[in-house]
Amino acid sequence: GAGVSQSPSNKVTEKGKDVELRCDPISGHTALYWYRQSLGQGLEFLIYFQGNSAPDKSGLPSDRFSAERTGGSVSTLTIQRTQQEDSAVYLCASSFHPGLAVYNEQFFGPGTRLTVL
């Protein structure tokens, strides 16, 4: 079946603009995660969605970052008033069921490379 897809693959924006990044998880996966990969910080957890539960936002670096997941499927990560330090690759991942060991591996999308000028 299809894997995790993300769009756009590349995004160049000017400092101060808002951007939206999209993630389509694997069909049937209940959990969805956003991570950020940058040279200085490595791979960092941002936010996690599981079913209808309140999302775990503990990794969001500032209140300029927000995310939503509609209908338990597609997710959008929004960065407001972008800064140069937001430049990174934003990765989305999904898993079938994080609570069940045999189904808890996360499958990653190809990422969106964000460049803030």
Next chain:
Amino acid sequence: AQKVTQAQTEISVVEKEDVTLDCVYETRDTTYYLFWYKQPPSGELVFLIRRNSFDEQNEISGRYSWNFQKSTSSFNFTITASQVVDSAVYFCALSGGFFYNQGGKLIFGQGTELSVKP
């Protein structure tokens, strides 16, 4: 606090050599999972293996093997008879606590870039 350390930033080997990638973790949880992911030059993270904290059996999959030792908080990865296609960045990751509480978010090490030369 949870932490994963991959002390080797870069490793370069010649094809057919064996190579071991080190991973040391810290957690106070009694239940946790450890993972290895591969990130080839194309960029997409590929899942390799999962280990839970109650299973210390080593695992072998083809040329890949993993050594999990709770006594030293290590989860090392060995590639036997390396090939050029093994060139990639390899990440060790930890997911702690009870999944229903923490949702399985991954704490990654900094990654080890493996270069296999012909």
